Amino acid sequence: MIRCLDIVFSLLGLVLGAPVLLLLLVIGFFDTGSPLFRQERVGRHLKPFTLVKFRTMSVDTASVATHLASASSVTPFGRFLRRTKLDELPQLWNVLKGEMSLVGPRPGLFNQAELTEARSSKGVFNVRPGITGLAQVNGVDMSTPEHLAEVDAEMIRGLSLASYFRFIVLTVLGKGTGDRIRQ
Template identity: 45%
Template structure:
């Protein structure tokens, strides 16, 4: 049922977002050199690596590490990067990953391929069995501000509590938090 809901959502919402997605892609291309999309290697279900697209909010010379590990992340942002991140519009291309089945609407956020501490802790508690999500329980309970052990605890709680109703609650709370811009660093 979860996969069917994901596909239904992506097809319905994706249709209505085609024009905004196209406009954002043009905006990214016009304001900085390079492609509109950034494809990052992410860790999916069973620790399998997949390519996840995002609208590029950082310059091409940005190191491939989590933003919080950069000494001065603001220096790497493109002119529209802060806006894309604060509004979470940089995440829209991940609808493609949901369509492909690499991601779900709700699940733990996919780790970067080089976040070994996060990957190891998730594997120890069985979270790696879940399909990663566009949003998740940890996302709405702190997002970028959470230390890794706290994220993993919330991911493990999601593993135990997962249900269609819980997913709907997380989706609703995600929309609420995005509109309020809670927990967004950049």
């Protein structure tokens, strides 16, 4: 049932949101010269996939977890995208393709060994990663890998149709702070 909802909502989001996506793409082009950001992430069953987002940092920023990147790397337009969570919209394509779900644990990087190990031990990789979830709406980010893995596992154990919708609504309403950036 959740996969069907993912398909319907991601397709609707991409089609109905096309004007907004196009506008953000154009503004992003003027902001960084390269508005889309692609990065290999850890997916379901530890399978790699290419996550797509709107770029919020300068093009030459090192490919590290957000909490390890410098705040000075974030562009002014990127700050707006992060604050409004609009940088996540291109991931609807990942959801439509079946690499992600709207709700699930945020996909980490392969170089985040501590997070990958903690999540593996708790069975987090048995589900598709998501755009939002329990950790995101509660401000838990990847800077605390063991805690994040515990929160992810808790979400997976209690995931229902009601909580699926609750996490989406809370995210749209701006709940959660997103990943912390090093100052």
